Ligand SMILES: Nc1ncnc2c1ncn2[C@@H]1O[C@H](COP(=O)(O)OP(=O)(O)OP(=O)(O)O)[C@@H](O)[C@H]1O
């Protein structure tokens with residue numbers, strides 16, 4: 001099943017919307033709109049779910065904004081009651097992130113969660129491990145992704161992880177490029193990877209492995225009530 005994101009051009013990048021049973025990855029530099037998109041998708045998923053369904057939101061950075069969510073909810077014909085259907089947890093450490101992910105399995109079952117968001121997946125991994133313990137870092141990330149994928153497949157829940165950018169050598173090893181934290185590992189677990197970026201005052205989303213560049217990018221704008229199509 002697929003849920004709309006509320007943005008036609010982004011839905012079309014995702015071939016219809018955010019899919020249940022798989023992990024969707026949204027990454028980009030600071031201020032590109034990852035958290036706002038994640039919060040908007042909570043609303044659009046709830047809009048198209050039953051009244052007693054919920055979503056789970058793990059917030060590692062304190063970006064959750066109930067006021068904005070209310071505004072997004074009004075835009076989609078819901079009211080601030082939508083906030084009661086978002087199981088929110090501020091995550092302060094990597095241990096807590098792993099623990100809450102385990103507990104989420106029970107919440108999915110008890111509260112009919114349809115979506116699980118981690119905004120942003122690598123904050124604590126980066127904060128607690130530096131580059132010289134890369135293997136340890138990748139192992140912890142892999143275990144989180146494993147657990148997440150296991151849960152979305154078993155319960156047919158959509159998972160959305162946001163992620164930051166880091167710089168590292170390209171495949172030729174000759175120049176440095178910007179890529180998502182945990183690059184190949186994340187790609188292995190996520191069905192779809194979308195990059196948000198800004199270019200000449202405009203905002204875009206694009207598919208990571210897009211071959212057809214013309215049709216695989218989506219211009220969008222951010223307003224008080226969330227993310228809109230550029231001409232929406
Ligand atoms: N009302 C608004 N109108 C236009 N742009 C806005 C509005 N509110 C927020 N923004 C823009 O949204 C961006 C922040 O979005 P968001 O917090 O989702 O980014 P992010 O990618 O999660 O950033 P970070 O990496 O810091 O977590 C900023 O660029 C900000 O200027």
Ligand SMILES: [Mg+2]
Pocket residue numbers: 034035036061063119
């Ligand atoms: Mg954010």
